[in-house]
Amino acid sequence: MARRYDPGRRERIIDAALRVVAREGIAGLSHRTVAAEADVPLGSTTYHFASLDELLVAALRRCNENFARTVRESDCLADPGVPLAGGLTRLLEEWFAGGRGPAELEYELYLAALRRPALRAVAAEWADDLGALLASRTDPATARALVALLDGISLQVLLTGGEFDAAYTREMLGRIVDGAGR
Amino acid sequence: MARRYDPGRRERIIDAALRVVAREGIAGLSHRTVAAEADVPLGSTTYHFASLDELLVAALRRCNENFARTVRESDCLADPGVPLAGGLTRLLEEWFAGGRGPAELEYELYLAALRRPALRAVAAEWADDLGALLASRTDPATARALVALLDGISLQVLLTGGEFDAAYTREMLGRIVDGAGR
DNA sequence: CCTGGTTGTGTACGGGCGTACACAACCATC
DNA sequence: GATGGTTGTGTACGCCCGTACACAACCAGG
Structure with a gap:
């Protein structure tokens, strides 16, 4: 055997x-x-x-780790000299530059949590981790909103087959960030 | 027979x-x-x-129509006296008040476009329709960003199993809307 | 009433699926 | 080197799937 x-x-x-x-x-x-x-x-x-759910949980977790490492290694967010909105936009730009493939993979696993409660905890981790990372540069609520807007913009690109628009993205992220100061 | x-x-x-x-x-x-x-x-x-894809296209289209009708019948957006961010928040609030079920259904069909090119056109229609509706109260880019943020916030609720937070939603939508005026 | 074409059904085939489980391979202990 | 427990495999069962297709039901024109 x-x-x-x-x-x-x-x-x-x-x-x-x-x-x-x-x-x-x-x-x-x-x-x-x-x-x-x-x-x-x-x-x-x-x-x-x-079960397959168990395998999906492991796969999504691995995905999250890869993404978190990428973010940490990129200096888009680390340098306080770079505006937060600009850094995030560049990050997303680099991500989409790799083609639909990787983005599609990550979002498919992430979105699978909609119907699979087993994945919810891992999906929540992802949002929290990214939120925590951003929270060092702004307040928690703003950080959460930035994650939401990033998700929404990415999805619009992926779901409708459109192009990523960096200027638009930077502008809208900026509105969220700037709103925190008033 | x-x-x-x-x-x-x-x-x-x-x-x-x-x-x-x-x-x-x-x-x-x-x-x-x-x-x-x-x-x-x-x-x-x-x-x-x-094919099942064909059936899904029809189902998603029907969903879109239902949603569009709901939005049109609701007066959350029609009255120019109500701030845009507040109206949208109330709309979302009513939507979530119906429980996870309807929201889950609509998003599952919408998100299916990620992997099914046949659905992309219908998903794009949905985003465009809602965007067009909002564009009557603001500029097109802002309208698109509002849709993206709504998607992102809704997804966070649905994927992580969290609660819908109206005050937070109103605040962040407001930042996008207000940013248009500067 | 017949007849040819169109619309809609029932059934059966081959294939992929999750799952269960007997059992082979291995390892530790004596 | 026997033995008993653990870890990992191969195989086979029953189920549900999409698809194809012969054929029943219907309809219009002659």
């Missing part, structure tokens, strides 16, 4: 799940497709993840 | 599809489930809608 010693198989399954979702969407995710993608036996996926 | 004369069967199938999606999500929508819900033979659903 060829059982291999394979630590980190769990992680490889999560990676495979992300590739499957990126390619075919959550609708195309099944124990079988992810097993094939990760090149592990079918039983292995059900063994490590009792 | 009992073929009935049944005009409006197409419409009844769309209604049934909305009920199915409301109850079980898009994942639970199939030719069979919708046929059972509409109490028509299986072949009837494939006859009227060649």
